[in-house]
Amino acid sequence: MPHPANPEILPPKPASGSAPLRDRAAFGRNLFADENLDLLAHILDDWFRIPGTSIRFGIDGIIGLIPGLGDILAGLASCIIVVAAWFRGVPYVALVRMVVNLAIDVLIGAIPILGDAFDIAWKANRRNYALMTRHLRQPRRHTWKDYVFLGAIVLTLAAIFAIPALVVLWILARLVQHL
Structure with missing residues (x-):
């Protein structure tokens, strides 16, 4: 005797066109919590302090000392904040600014010695984290x-x-x- 079929019940599809953005933002908030992103920016840009000064630098400046590969690796780690901003629904104009901050950091950071000093001053991750939180806290028209x-x-x-x-x-x- 055949068994009766058990139909699969699927949830309804979202009616509005903005639902994927809302889902993306919710996923981004869960995956990329503010505390984690702030900690990442701190580790990359402000983790260490030069004794006797207020000058702070992070792993980004140290990794950047490795010729060629160091700036690429630091740039990849910095992309996490940009990806998190995209997931959280930050407007594209702000995302472009974040990518430009990273590009400046990686390109100038690739210059031996001068680039490492620039990394200490520029702090692209701090800039990008601040840009993301500002746009999420106070959404505004561009x-x-x-x-x-x-x-x-x-x-x-x-x-x-x-x-x-x-x-x-x-x-x-x-x-x-x-x-």
Whole structure:
């Protein structure tokens, strides 16, 4: 005698288009608690103090002493705060600012000695944590300054890719002219 089928009951799908963002934010709050992110920023930027001074530095500055690999590893650890901000629903303009803070930290940090001193002063993780908490505490509409900043970043990235291509084309044109 066949057994009766037991149907699987699924929860209803969300009706509004904002539910995935709400789910993402709830998941981010649970996975990336403020205390953990604050501790991560503290370890990366402020863990140690130079005796007799108020100068603080973290593991980011120490790992950065390893040529090449150190700044990449520190940058990857710093990405945790940016990913947490995305999960928690921080606006994209603020996320771009956070990524720019990290890019500045990694690129300038790659310069031997000068970059390590810059890491101690710049504190990208502290900046990004403060930016995230400010946007979560006081959500606001973005101003024209935010969009000007975003536009400047896009134009800068376009120039970074376009200028070398234009130089190569110019060199090729000069070579063809002299043939």
